[in-house]
Amino acid sequence: MYGLVNRAVEDLVKQMKGEDGWRRVCAHAQVGADGFVAVRSYPDDVTNRLVGSVSREMDLPAEKVLEAFGEYWILYTAEQGYGEMLRSAGAGVREVLGNLNDMHGRIETAFPEMTLPYFFVEDIGDGEFELIYESSRDGLAPMVIGLVRGLAGRFGQRVVIDHVEGRAPGSPRDRFRVRVLAEAPFAV
Ligand code: HEM
Incomplete structure (x- = not known):
């Protein structure tokens, strides 16, 4: 998925769990915490690992993370122009x-x-x-x-x-x- 999607995940996690939460999510997903380029396409596996890791961090089933992410995407894309x-x-x-x-x-x-x-x-x-x-x-x-x-x-x-x-x-x-x-x- 495009980096814009992963950046929205990052934004959502930072709002709920702060910078430390995001660092924990990245570490567990084995993803570098130095950010994504919005218009670069990344393997789907990166997004999937992030979702799995957010699910662990928030103690929520992955389906609930995806649902919350979907709602957030509408706000995030509006903010991004x-x-x-x-x-x-x-x-x-x-x-x-x-x-x-x-x-x-x-x-x-x-x-x-x-x-x-x-x-x-x-x-x-x-x-x-x-x-x-x-x-x-x-x-x-x-x-x-x-x-x-x-x-x-x-x-x-x-x-x-x-x-x-x-x-x-x-x-x-x-x-x-x-x-x-x-x-x-x-x-x-
Ligand atoms: C202006 C707002 C929106 C933007 C900028 C946007 C952009 C994108 C982008 C960049 C992707 C990633 C595709 C990829 O990397 O292959 C995507 C995927 C997706 N979008 Fe949108 N989108 C918007 C609104 C919506 C809305 C309103 C819905 C549904 C109600 C939606 C449903 C989806 C779904 C389900 C995917 C996952 C792709 C898949 O099934 O393979 N999007 N969108």
Whole structure:
């Protein structure tokens, strides 16, 4: 994954556990603590080791770390100058998710070695929809849950999200059912 992702992990850990916590996480993950270059692509194994090590440091299952990371990613990318891109992708969680493949496509110009995930939305009605997440990477479904929650939060919305179907051999897709509880009072 690109260094931007690892830097967001670093930022989150430092906020919660300080510089010493980050040093412990790096030591256990056998990753140098001197930082990542945002626009350089690192092996996925680095990110996976970091997540495992954060899980140990925080005494949380890795799935919960990924969920928290997903929520944080929305705040972090906005802070890193991608807020306008998110804003122009829509005025609520449903709309942004529908435009996410295009948005990631634009982001790809800055991160050309990105391995793109694909998202598809199927409306059910009454504020409910299904979200299909297709990825060449395994194990990131909990991150998608956090991302959707964080995205909704950004628009003053709350969602209930259930992981209703996981990946299977030959079918690299996860399926989520999302219910939007409160409509956006304003767009940010
Ligand atoms: C403006 C905000 C965003 C930026 C700048 C951004 C950028 C990126 C980047 C750089 C990666 C790493 C890809 C790689 O190294 O191969 C990534 C991965 C990913 N992004 Fe985004 N993204 C944004 C918003 C979102 C949102 C809102 C969602 C979902 C709700 C999302 C879902 C994902 C997922 C699931 C991955 C993991 C890739 C995989 O499955 O292989 N992203 N994104």
